Amino acid sequence: MAYLKKSPWIIHYDASSCNGCDIEVLACLTPMYDVERFGIINTGNPKHADIFVITGGINEQNVEVVRNIYHQMPEPKVVVAVGICATSAGVFQECYNVKGGVDKVIPVDVYVPGCAARPESIIDGIVKALGILEEKKLAAEKKEKEGDGK
């Protein structure tokens, strides 16, 4: 089970971000930060992904999209909300079409605040998410064992 931590694949979705955080997420892939050092790959496919990185607040139009992506990801999976908008909708909170942070729609495991979130803090958030990924895997295994016992 140590391998989950060594090969986290990410799917990145832009909910209704101003693109500031998206650029910072992509900056993590550049030679400057190079997250592939840790085996992190930006896949574009929820079925291959372990970590759902989401930027921007949720609006009425993308609720279903976010839910759909989340449900397509195989377990164990974690959600990282990057930027203050993904955390709580930030300055867009009062907008007529904005629902709020990502946790209004799907369970969020790690919040990375910032406007825009810096690449260092995004990487830090992903590393925290890896720990949670591991915990979820262990919990699922424990549950399975108990199920077998019955």
Added chain:
Amino acid sequence: MNALYALAYIILAPLIGGLLVGMDRRITARMQGRVGPPLLQPFYDVLKLFEKEKVVVTRSQNFYILCYLVFMVFTGALFFAGGDILLVVFALTLAHIFLILGAYAANSPYSYIGAERELIQVMAFEPMIILTTVGLYMATKSFYVTDIAATATPLVAYLPGIFLGLAYVLTIKLRKSPFDLSTSHHAHQELVKGVTTEFSSSTLGRIEITHWYETVLLLGIIYLFVGSSSPAGIAIGIAAVLFIYLLEIFVDNNYPRVKWQMLMNTSWTIAVILGLLNLGALYYIAGVQ
């Protein structure tokens, strides 16, 4: 002895293939000014995939991918056992047909397009590999890999055109840019993930392992051209194969993906010009029947 080679292939090919891919990812990263993942990263990836929840779209897709793996192992084992190269080529195509069927079975638009593109890639690859078997036969008078590998001079001396043509289409099978239409390695994104879009967890892991088997098999076919029977010849052959793989990585990093029309046109044109010219020259000038 031959069965031993086949057994060695079945056991060692995933290890060698995985290490090659790991080296590939590191070299690619260095070419892009990055540090890159650890050498064993491909193994971590596959082991992780086997830990994930098994999600399937249709049951049959897993069966097709299992067939893909089994036929690829069969193809490689046949090759390294010194079997008939014609059978190797046909079994290789059959293996790919199973991958295409698996992608079609998933019934999703993305994997459908991936499957169509994979089919085009198989079509683009096929003429050259058939000419390769003909060339190898003309040069050595045998279809058996054992006899072909026992050559005293590297066959590239007789078959330079065929060798260049094969090196050109090798990019298709290694899933490298500019010919990675159906799906690609590295973090490239095309129409979601092409032919592998609907495969996840252990099935995706099996596709990856199959790719390792295939990489070793393809490098083995390349070896037939550059290697010869003496110990020094074997060493030179292996070095040349690794150099060609390095060249593939270089091409991968320097050329953007092409459209399928260009893939078809260039690979068929090259197969016809280089392949047939080479065979013609062997026939008329060197008098090989």
